[in-house]
Amino acid sequence: MRSALMNIMVQAATKAGRSLAKDFGEVENLQVSIKGPADFVSNADRRAEEIVREELKKSRPTYGFLGEEGGEVIGTDGQHRWICDPLDGTTNFLHGIPMFAVAIALERAGEIVASLVYNPVMDELFTAEKGGGAWLNDRKRLRVAARRHLSEAVCCLGIKVTGTSNDALTLRQLGHIAPAVAGIRRTGSASTDLAWVAAGRFDGFWEARLSPWDVAPGYLMVKEAGGTISDYAGTPGAIWNGQVVAGNEHIHTQLLKAIKAVN
Numbered sequence: 001m002r003s004a005l006m007n008i009m010v011q012a013a014t015k016a017g018r019s020l021a022k023d024f025g026e027v028e029n030l031q032v033s034i035k036g037p038a039d040f041v042s043n044a045d046r047r048a049e050e051i052v053r054e055e056l057k058k059s060r061p062t063y064g065f066l067g068e069e070g071g072e073v074i075g076t077d078g079q080h081r082w083i084c085d086p087l088d089g090t091t092n093f094l095h096g097i098p099m100f101a102v103a104i105a106l107e108r109a110g111e112i113v114a115s116l117v118y119n120p121v122m123d124e125l126f127t128a129e130k131g132g133g134a135w136l137n138d139r140k141r142l143r144v145a146a147r148r149h150l151s152e153a154v155c156c157l158g159i160k161v162t163g164t165s166n167d168a169l170t171l172r173q174l175g176h177i178a179p180a181v182a183g184i185r186r187t188g189s190a191s192t193d194l195a196w197v198a199a200g201r202f203d204g205f206w207e208a209r210l211s212p213w214d215v216a217p218g219y220l221m222v223k224e225a226g227g228t229i230s231d232y233a234g235t236p237g238a239i240w241n242g243q244v245v246a247g248n249e250h251i252h253t254q255l256l257k258a259i260k261a262v263n
């Protein structure tokens, strides 16, 4: 049974997800024009966020809203704020790769108390509520993987492709960590990566320079699935400083140590 709060969130995400899935079906037709697809995607993005904003506002008119597309609206409530990425995995979407999600988190007095990550193509809905665990499609309770050694871990990372010095650091981290693990993956959707850590599909994840809407939904999910998540200093600032390391406590410790060893 979903809570009333989660019902509202799921309704918003599935409605936005239907819009995205429809637009995703059109993407292939647009590949012919060079400028076309990028414009098309930003419209798909904006439409999805508009749907989420409208749906959530209907049920919770006083809450604030922080979204990737439309920025921040301060609520009259003062305690509650939605944090939303309507389309996490934009590059995948643009290339016809079905790895993208609608991601929503609810912040209450500075703490994330509910979240979801919804992939409308795979029809996978990851949800979490503080103290209530993390779930896949309402049926399967999520638990982070149990592997204790980096050598048996499949780790996922994110690489920013803007050619800055930070990317070079990530590549050095990759060079250091890849030989120590069982496999490396990169999906292009940070909220999905964290949901998959919660689901035990990835043993570990790291990425820097993320935005709050990329991190907040998965942050709660990993914790509710029994995992550990921090920034690169090992402190809890990941949502706001955009550096994320996640896994079970053993993998988290080893991954963090490996990240710190690289300059």
Ligand code: 2AM
Residues within 6 Å of the ligand: 085, 087, 088, 089, 090, 091, 158, 159, 160, 188, 189, 190, 191, 207, 209, 210, 211, 214
């Ligand atoms: P997006 O698809 O919504 O852009 C991939 O490495 C991850 O980083 C994705 O979750 C992607 O979200 C996010 N991302 C890409 N560019 C970013 C930027 N300039 N700032 C913050 N996050 C970014």
Ligand code: CA
Residues within 6 Å of the ligand: 068, 085, 087, 088, 089, 213, 214
């Ligand atoms: Ca994003």
